[in-house]
Amino acid sequence: MKIGCHCGASIIDQTDELPHKGHLIPDQAWFSTNDAIDDEVIDPVADGRLGKEEAYHLARRIIGRSARLMWQCRACGRLYVDSRDGQLRCFVPEGEPADREVLRGGQRPAEPGAAPDTAG
Numbered sequence: 001m002k003i004g005c006h007c008g009a010s011i012i013d014q015t016d017e018l019p020h021k022g023h024l025i026p027d028q029a030w031f032s033t034n035d036a037i038d039d040e041v042i043d044p045v046a047d048g049r050l051g052k053e054e055a056y057h058l059a060r061r062i063i064g065r066s067a068r069l070m071w072q073c074r075a076c077g078r079l080y081v082d083s084r085d086g087q088l089r090c091f092v093p094e095g096e097p098a099d100r101e102v103l104r105g106g107q108r109p110a111e112p113g114a115a116p117d118t119a120g
């Protein structure tokens with residue numbers, strides 16, 4: 001998949017674990033998603049009604065049905081979000097410099113003035 005950004009850059013989505021792609025779960029779906037994992041996956045596994053492999057797939061399917069995809073342009077920081085009607089909606093960041101890594105995984109950088117991370 002390739003998105004042509006309004007700035008002229010291209011957003012490429014051809015592999016997994018992209019630092020500029022995210023999966024958005026609306027808050028109105030958050031609790032029902034967690035409840036579905038409890039009811040449809042964890043409880044049946046605990047009761048022996050569902051196998052481990054089936055549970056893996058079912059949990060991913062439950063999360064996937066609640067999530068919509070989003071991408072960020074690494075050149076300008078615009079966000080593109082799949083809307084409920086299936087259209088790709090563009091959001092422009094305010095302020096300079098724009099944070100171009102809002103969808104990147106991993107830990108947040110340390111707050112200024114915070115104690116240094118001594119864990120290594």
Ligand SMILES: [Zn+2]
Nearest residue numbers: 005007073076
């Ligand atoms: Zn752009």
